Amino acid sequence: MRTERLQPLSLPRGRRLFCELCLGPAHVRCGGCGVTFYCETDHQSADWVSVHEKICQLLIPLRTASPFYNSEKERKHGVEQKIRRETFLAGLTHTIAQNYLFEGKHEDAIPAALHSLKFSISVHGSDSVELVPQYLILAEASLGLGHISQGEEYLSQALWIVLKNPSCSHTIQSKLHRNVGLLHAAKGNFEDALYHLANDIYFASCAFGPHSLAASGGYFHMGNVFFRQNRADVAKSLYAEVVDIWHGHFTRLINQRYEAMMNPKVIDIFSREPEPIEETPDEQERSDASKMLNAILEVEEQSGKPQPAKVAKAALALAMLHFLVQDLPKSQELVTKVRQIRKRLPKAEPDVALHRLVELLKYKQS
Numbered sequence: 001m002r003t004e005r006l007q008p009l010s011l012p013r014g015r016r017l018f019c020e021l022c023l024g025p026a027h028v029r030c031g032g033c034g035v036t037f038y039c040e041t042d043h044q045s046a047d048w049v050s051v052h053e054k055i056c057q058l059l060i061p062l063r064t065a066s067p068f069y070n071s072e073k074e075r076k077h078g079v080e081q082k083i084r085r086e087t088f089l090a091g092l093t094h095t096i097a098q099n100y101l102f103e104g105k106h107e108d109a110i111p112a113a114l115h116s117l118k119f120s121i122s123v124h125g126s127d128s129v130e131l132v133p134q135y136l137i138l139a140e141a142s143l144g145l146g147h148i149s150q151g152e153e154y155l156s157q158a159l160w161i162v163l164k165n166p167s168c169s170h171t172i173q174s175k176l177h178r179n180v181g182l183l184h185a186a187k188g189n190f191e192d193a194l195y196h197l198a199n200d201i202y203f204a205s206c207a208f209g210p211h212s213l214a215a216s217g218g219y220f221h222m223g224n225v226f227f228r229q230n231r232a233d234v235a236k237s238l239y240a241e242v243v244d245i246w247h248g249h250f251t252r253l254i255n256q257r258y259e260a261m262m263n264p265k266v267i268d269i270f271s272r273e274p275e276p277i278e279e280t281p282d283e284q285e286r287s288d289a290s291k292m293l294n295a296i297l298e299v300e301e302q303s304g305k306p307q308p309a310k311v312a313k314a315a316l317a318l319a320m321l322h323f324l325v326q327d328l329p330k331s332q333e334l335v336t337k338v339r340q341i342r343k344r345l346p347k348a349e350p351d352v353a354l355h356r357l358v359e360l361l362k363y364k365q366s
């Protein structure tokens with residue numbers, strides 16, 4: 001990271017420069033691109049760590065003054081190119097911010113999400129539904145840091161846009177309700193939290209079906225709210241729904257791997273058939289499943305009367321996840337745990353998913 005301190009008198013008269021993060025008056029400039037300004041070095045380094053290092057050079061063409069255009073055609077081309085660059089940067093910074101959230105790095109997510117918001121506003125205008133995902137990331141990160149009022153502010157921006165665009169997608173409505181529900185939960189307004197989380201499940205079900213991965217988050221967070229209200233029975237039945245969803249999903253992927261192992265495809269170089277692609281959990285699935293299943297396992301194991309069948313099912317779902325993301329030792333460790341728990345069950349039916357996972361592990365390890 002290179003820093004240049006600004007000499008106030010060297011600036012063109014009347015030109016004021018603002019900090020990239022807080023919009024306060026700028027006193028330093030990034031020495032890498034020369035087009036990005038900050039109030040002080042602490043905001044520069046926060047931005048650098050989060051996102052600036054990855055986009056420093058990409059900002060130069062966007063922020064250097066437009067050249068003089070000779071014709072209307074050139075001008076139009078220049079505008080189109082600016083929109084293309086901003087659209088690209090909005091997407092890139094959005095992905096970076098989202099990945100920080102997956103990793104639980106709330107502090108790093110914020111500068112990247114602010115950039116994504118800025119580029120999206122420039123491309124789509126300030127009340128477009130395209131901005132809702134960015135406001136939701138900012139809200140989630142702020143709530144994660146315990147900055148409740150800041151999170152509330154971002155959520156009300158998102159809410160306002162959605163109210164003005166009633167046709168916006170079920171997916172967005174579901175995410176919005178989830179975040180509003182989490183905000184109420186953080187403030188201890190449990191009734192409001194449950195209302196919004198139920199809406200989250202409703203919209204996620206409209207978009208993807210009632211037992212979809214998208215609905216699992218709503219059930220999980222509702223379970224947490226009931227748990228905090230000392231209603232462990234309701235909480236556990238909601239957690240069971242979450243475990244069913246992930247267990248079902250990973251069983252389907254494990255079955256695919258098992259079929260492929262049992263019927264290996266002879267590779268025919270003359271065949272025009274594309275090779276089947278193995279479905280692997282993406283970043284969001286990994287992060288969601290591991291957060292929810294680990295939390296549920298912990299609750300089950302620490303509760304006064306753990307239910308072995310439920311613990312085994314949650315642990316098996318996690319074991320399948322670890323296998324699918326190639327973490328074989330962790331998968332093996334969980335399989336051993338599932339088997340030990342099952343020994344204590346009075347009448348344990350043979351478990352096809354467990355059997356197939358064990359066979360796959362043997363095959364991979366041989």
Ligand SMILES: [Zn+2]
Pocket residue numbers: 019020021022023024038039040043
């Ligand atoms: Zn600043």
Ligand SMILES: [Zn+2]
Pocket residue numbers: 030031032033034035036052056057
């Ligand atoms: Zn720079």
